Amino acid sequence: xxxxxxxxxxxxxxxxxxxxxxxxxxxxxxxxxxxxxxxxxxxxxxxxxxxxxxxxxxxxxxxxxxxxx
Amino acid sequence: xxxxxxxxxxxxxxxxxxxxxxxxxxxxxxxxxxxxxxxxxxxxxxxxxxxxxxxxxxxxxxxxxxxxxxxxxxxxxxxxxxxxxxxxxxxxxxxxxxxxxxxxxxxxxxxxxxxxxxxxxxxxxxxxxxxxxxxxxxxxxxxxxxxxxxxxxxxxxxxxxxxxxxxxxxxxxxxxxxxxxxxxxxxx
Numbered sequence: 001x002x003x004x005x006x007x008x009x010x011x012x013x014x015x016x017x018x019x020x021x022x023x024x025x026x027x028x029x030x031x032x033x034x035x036x037x038x039x040x041x042x043x044x045x046x047x048x049x050x051x052x053x054x055x056x057x058x059x060x061x062x063x064x065x066x067x068x069x
Numbered sequence: 070x071x072x073x074x075x076x077x078x079x080x081x082x083x084x085x086x087x088x089x090x091x092x093x094x095x096x097x098x099x100x101x102x103x104x105x106x107x108x109x110x111x112x113x114x115x116x117x118x119x120x121x122x123x124x125x126x127x128x129x130x131x132x133x134x135x136x137x138x139x140x141x142x143x144x145x146x147x148x149x150x151x152x153x154x155x156x157x158x159x160x161x162x163x164x165x166x167x168x169x170x171x172x173x174x175x176x177x178x179x180x181x182x183x184x185x186x187x188x189x190x191x192x193x194x195x196x197x198x199x200x201x202x203x204x205x206x207x208x209x210x211x212x213x214x215x216x217x218x219x220x221x222x223x224x225x226x227x228x229x230x231x232x233x234x235x236x237x238x239x240x241x242x243x244x245x246x247x248x249x250x251x252x253x254x255x256x257x
Contacts, residue, residue, distance in 0.1 A: 022155050025148035032142040032175045
């Protein structure tokens with residue numbers, strides 16, 4: 001119950017800092033998750049094209065970000 | 070900018086690159102600058118840290134806390150709390166990813182050898198530390214950028230290094246006090 005109350009309080013927090021910080025943190029988390037999944041797919045022999053299609057981005061974008069060169 | 074760095078400060082920057090290499094991190098991050106600073110001896114920064122009680126086991130405690138933060142995607146406690154406010158349990162995510170991809174999967178470090186032979190770039194955070202150290206030195210009227218300015222820069226912003234140091238009693242204010250005295254002019 002305390003957890004639920006706590007969450008309700010936070011959700012009602014109008015301090016933009018809290019919300020912005022959460023967005024920035026989420027972005028960092030997303031970046032690491034993406035890196036883990038892309039690496040895993042490459043290790044399993046996926047092509048950049050296949051990875052890009054799943055991520056919904058261009059092949060060039062994903063290769064530029066994660067390719068060695 | 071680097072020509073104004075003292076020998077100690079240059080060695081910290083070099084040490085940060087080595088820390089990143091050892092961890093097989095793709096970039097040199099602010100955390101690596103902190104780890105390099107902890108390794109220094111006989112420098113202004115190491116004296117400042119020691120006078121705030123950070124030596125020996127306490128230093129190891131900082132290293133462990135930094136490693137723990139890296140393991141959870143490099144998120145600080147403040148960021149982890151902010152995500153909890155959205156109902157996102159970072160430790161749960163890390164645990165599930167590690168279950169499939171191994172311990173430290175979310176750290177941004179690689180265990181496989183030789184994957185990165187190229188030159189490591191400094192992350193935006195790490196570049197920010199270098200720039201801020203310059204600004205700190207200039208603001209204080211110091212001609213050179215020493216490792217104490219790097220340490221001051223690390224404690225000035227948000228993020229894992231500042232948060233971890235603060236949890237160990239090293240804040241921007243306490244550093245200014247031991248480095249320059251209680252709000253007096255620069256120590257020389």
